[in-house]
Amino acid sequence: MSDPNELLNDRQFLAVAEKTFKTRKVTPMTRGTHPDLMELYSALCKKRGITERPVFVAESAIVNAVAYFPAQAIIISSQVADHLPQQQVCAAMGHEGGHLSRRQMLRNFFRLFTAMSVPLDIAGVDAGLRKAGLLSPHSPPVSFAKFMVAMPLTGLAAILGVPYANRADERDCDVAGAELAGAEAMQGYNLAAATGNREPSILERIFGNYPSFKDRNRHLERRFKILPKGEPPLPGR
Numbered sequence: 001m002s003d004p005n006e007l008l009n010d011r012q013f014l015a016v017a018e019k020t021f022k023t024r025k026v027t028p029m030t031r032g033t034h035p036d037l038m039e040l041y042s043a044l045c046k047k048r049g050i051t052e053r054p055v056f057v058a059e060s061a062i063v064n065a066v067a068y069f070p071a072q073a074i075i076i077s078s079q080v081a082d083h084l085p086q087q088q089v090c091a092a093m094g095h096e097g098g099h100l101s102r103r104q105m106l107r108n109f110f111r112l113f114t115a116m117s118v119p120l121d122i123a124g125v126d127a128g129l130r131k132a133g134l135l136s137p138h139s140p141p142v143s144f145a146k147f148m149v150a151m152p153l154t155g156l157a158a159i160l161g162v163p164y165a166n167r168a169d170e171r172d173c174d175v176a177g178a179e180l181a182g183a184e185a186m187q188g189y190n191l192a193a194a195t196g197n198r199e200p201s202i203l204e205r206i207f208g209n210y211p212s213f214k215d216r217n218r219h220l221e222r223r224f225k226i227l228p229k230g231e232p233p234l235p236g237r
């Protein structure tokens, strides 16, 4: 990206900010606006060999952060940038940077595309068999029957599979945030982001695109072999 200020007039960028943070007041985060935070973020990126991203701050009390794919940039709220511990802010930026570097948008597109192509494949094989004379033209319309079976399966793949993959991506990016700023900082950010939100319902846990913060933090505990707070270490481990 040549000039970060160009984004501040970009309608799509501002629409993402508005959707996530309920504001269009966005400013670039610089060494002038957030000297300590920018220095820490740069130092951690350098140390871990992680690409440093342009970061923007949205004037908002919402605790959230988002990756903006077209410009490979990150937007965080001022509530995060100015009020959370800097290590946790860096964990949030590491998480969003994870979304950018792992190219998940592209992966999701292919997941959906693959799921949708299943009934077409079945119809195609059926047509091929008929053409090759392996299926009599008078045989019942197998393709239609198979299509009727494949369609709901495709729907199920789209309805369950895509959110499932999205939740896996979120946990994956928590690992990216932890690799940048430490697992405990990532957990602290997740907790701050969840505070004030109700627990997700069972339906939200099955169909939702985001895992609950408990799921996320438990995943980090397992991944980084850290103990839940307040639990004594097991003997012999």
Ligand SMILES: [Zn+2]
Pocket (backbone or CB within 6 Å): 095, 096, 099, 170, 173
């Ligand atoms: Zn995420």
